[in-house]
Each structure stands twice: as C-alpha cells, then as structure tokens.
Amino acid sequence: MIDYRALEALAAVIEHAGFERAARVLNISQSAVSQRIRQLEFKLGQPVLLRTSPPRLTDLGQRLSNHLQQVKQLEQGVLLQDEEPEELNIRLAVNADSIDTWLAPALAACESSNRMNFDLVIEDQRVGLQRMKNGEVMACICESAQPVNGGMAQKLGTLRYLALASPDFVACYQSKPRSHQWLQQAPCLLFSGDDQLQHQFLNKLKLAAPSRFQRVPSSRGFVEMARAGLGFGMMPEIQVRDYLQSGELINVAPKTVIDVPLYWHYWQTESEYMAQLRHAVAAQAAHTLIQK
Template identity: 55%
Template sequence: MIDYRLLQAMAAVLEQGGFEKAAQALNLTQSAVSQRIKQLEQQLGQPVLIRSLPPRATALGQRLHNHLQQVRQLEAGLELSANPDDLIIRITVNADSLDTWLPAALVLNTYPLLRFEVSVEDQAVGLRRMKQGEVMACLCASADPVNGGAVIPLGVMRYRALASPEFIQRYQLSAGESAHLQQAPCLVYSRDDRLQHQFLADVAGIEPLYTHHLPSSEGFIRAACAGLGYGMMPELQVRPELEQGLLVDLVPGYSLDVPLYWHYWQMESPVMETLRHSVVTAARQALY
C-alpha cells in the first residue's frame, strides 16, 4: 500500500515548483521532503520525478499525482478535507471547445477555489491522455470509453470550409474545380487535424497538397481572414466573420458535424460529478 505522506511530498514539489517551496508548504525540512520522495521511488522501483528546474513528473509520477487529486476530491466531497484550494482538476479538451462554449462550464460555484489544469489535444486523439491516467476527464470525438470509464454524448460541433473572398478569387475556387482546390493551401491546426482532408475527400475525392500548420484556434481564423489559406472552422466561433463577409463558404451548403463526448471515471468524486453536469448543461445550450 502506498504511503500517502510520500505522495503528498511528491505532489508538493510539483505544485510548488521545487523542493524548497514544497518543504515550506508542508512545514518540513527540504531534506525530509527529499527523503520521502526517495522512499517512494524505492518502494515503486522507478523514479517519479525528473530533477529539472522546475521538477517534472515522470509518466508514473503523473499517474500518482492524478490519483492523489482524486483522493483529495473524495475527501472534499465527504467534507474530510479542510483545504479545497488543494484541488486541481486535470482535463483534456479540444481547442475549439475551449475557445467557445467550454469555459462557462468550468465555473463551479460550489467549489469556488477549484483549480484547473487543461491540456489541449485534437478532438480525434484527446482520449489517449485519459487512457494513460494523466487526466480525470476528457472531451473528445471518441464514443468508446476507456477501461473503468464512462462516456456521455454532448452534441455536435458544426464545421464549415471557409476562406476569405480574396483568397477564393486568387485561386479561382468559385469555379469548383478539384484541381484548383488541391492547389490552394489549407490551414491545419495540428498533424492530428484531419478535418480539411475529410472536406476534400467529401467534395472532390482528393488530398491537400499544401498545408500551413497553425496551433492556435484564434490564429487559425485570423490567418484565414488574411488570406493565408482555407480551413474547416467551427460555425460557433466564426459567426461574426461570416456576418461581416470576412469569411465565406468554399462549397455553399457543405458542413461537417463532429460529435463530442465527455469521458469520466466510473468512480466519480462529487467534484467531478458537479463538473460533468455543468459541462452537459453548457454543451446542450451551445452545440447542435
């Protein structure tokens, strides 16, 4: 059985950004903190920290830190913890949800001191962090739950293939010829982003030849408005640009609906249950 005093020492080093500050937070000497972490690593037979500046968790350390956070949540739900400020919720979400409807769902009045650590992955691959035990919940496009997990559908996010009017004129895309589409550069959020590929496959049975990689949801839209390329953008996020005529459809009437799902562990703490209900409520108000 793991000694939770040792886990708390490891967590303090990660959360405080170093051994000295961890010692101050735990009212221990720096040597005592180091000894507890060494004892934990000896018990497990492998390191839990990378001794960098600041220290970082190994893959095992991340899973243990996540586990400790779940224990803290359960204690808070049972009113056994006097430190709700210690709660850190680690979730993985897709960038387009984070830039549109999701932030409102993270405001939980029941837990005003709750802290979030949000990692961003493409909606097609975000579930891998949950499978690795790094996060407590995941928002992604996969409907298949992980072992020990459950999943609930949230709705669909609608994407449209958009570009600036000048871009369409420059590449003669209004003609609708597949050769013109293939020659025109497209915008891709990351190497996992395949929405543009799906669009071209649907309308012309081809693959893009030229891509710009832009890992910023807002930068993606600004680049399209500037005429750098075309891309698949969430209708929810680009309504002002559509109304102003800054962006127009490459293929009028075409849209691609991406389903979104909330993944959570079946052994759910009261904090995570509250978060899940908030996410579901926000999604039903924003998504199709």
C-alpha cells in the same frame, strides 16, 4: 501500502516532462524525486517510468497514475461540510475550439467555480483521451465515446465545422466555378500535427490531402489567418457566424460539413465537486452544441 508521495512525484514528472521541473513544482530536490520513484519501483518489483526524453509511463505507471487521480477525487468526496477546501485544483484536457467558443460559461456556471483553480491542457479532440489514460487529468473533453478503464463518458453534443476562406483567397486560387480541385493546391490551415479535419473534409470531396500547409496552434489565430487570406480551413460554425454574415469568410463547399461529437470523460470515483462541474458543462453544451 502505496507511497502516495512517490505517486505525486511520478505524476509531476509526466505532467512537467522531466525530473528537474517536477522537483521545482514539488519544492524538493531532483534527486529526491528520483529516489521516490526508484523506491516505488523497488517495492513493486518493476519499472513505472521509462527514462526517455520526455519520460513516459509504463503500463503499471499508467495504472498508478489513474489510481492517483481517483484517490484525489475520493479525498474531495469525503470532506465534511465544515471542512470544504478553500481551493480545488481541477486539471482538464480540452480541445482549443471548445475553449474559444462555449466552454468558459460552463466552467463559470459551476456552483463551486469560485473555489476551483482550472488548469486546462489543450489537446486535439482526437487525442485528448490519452491524457486520461495516463492519469494526468481529472476529466477530458474529446470525440471518443469509449471510456478509459475506471472511467465513464457522457455525450455533450456535436460541434459542426465548415470549410472557410476569405473571398480574396477563393478568387486567387479557384480557377473554375463550382469546382473543388483547387483546394488541393491552395494553402491549408492546420491547428497541429494531430488536426485531421481538413483531411477528412477533402476526403469527403474525393480529393487527396492538401499539398501546402500553414500551421496555426491557436483557435482564434486560425480564424484570423483565414480572414487575412493565408489559407482555408475547418472552423466551428458557432465561432464564425458573424464573419459569414458579413462576408469576411465564405464557405468553399457549402454542402460539405464535418460534425465532431464531443464527450465528457470522468472517473467513476467522481467527487461532488466534479459532478457539479460535469452537470454545468452538460447544461451549457445542451444550449450551444448540436444535439442529435
């Protein structure tokens, strides 16, 4: 029989990147957190956690963490109608651009949203699925179509990215009209170390990676940095239409776009509440994202 208190402790250590913070969240001592995990490892006969900084799950630890997420959904599903929870804690891994463009109305449209406490984990769409693999989240939005073990994936649509910059920025760095060579020397905006959209864009133009970077870990701030003339970068078309219309941002390569597919990843043991949320997200995506 699995000790679910130990699984909760294991999940908290990973989620909060350490034993001390996990203990505060669980309202127990740090030694109690360690003891629960040690007892779990003793019972299973192998480690579930690598004591690195931050701690990392072993393969067994990942399977147990995934199991815990699915159990939580099963618990939601078996609640009787007159035992509906007052609050549902929903942890999702999503990309920042989705939050800043189309996702919020989808979360609000879910019929159970008034009872849902959303904990959104911001991850680049290329790497967000790792949160599902680690069993840290109940659902994930990312560009991968391959579901994790025990999971399913539903196509939401495509988010189109354009390479944009301010007119003054282009005038400052572009030496020859209709040439793209200047982009290799001009400052490039990056959301994070996982952001490869600019590299994909330059590769489409048969150019090498940019030599200068401005790191901007904010979707809104990314656009504002470009408007201020501090760099060029890939931005969601649905986020910048007004700036394109006003001329505050211009497309530096109108014939070159990056289309990023987005998928909703969820556990097969999906509760009624998570199914409601998935349908609301899919409905909003159908109206907002490109459907191919």
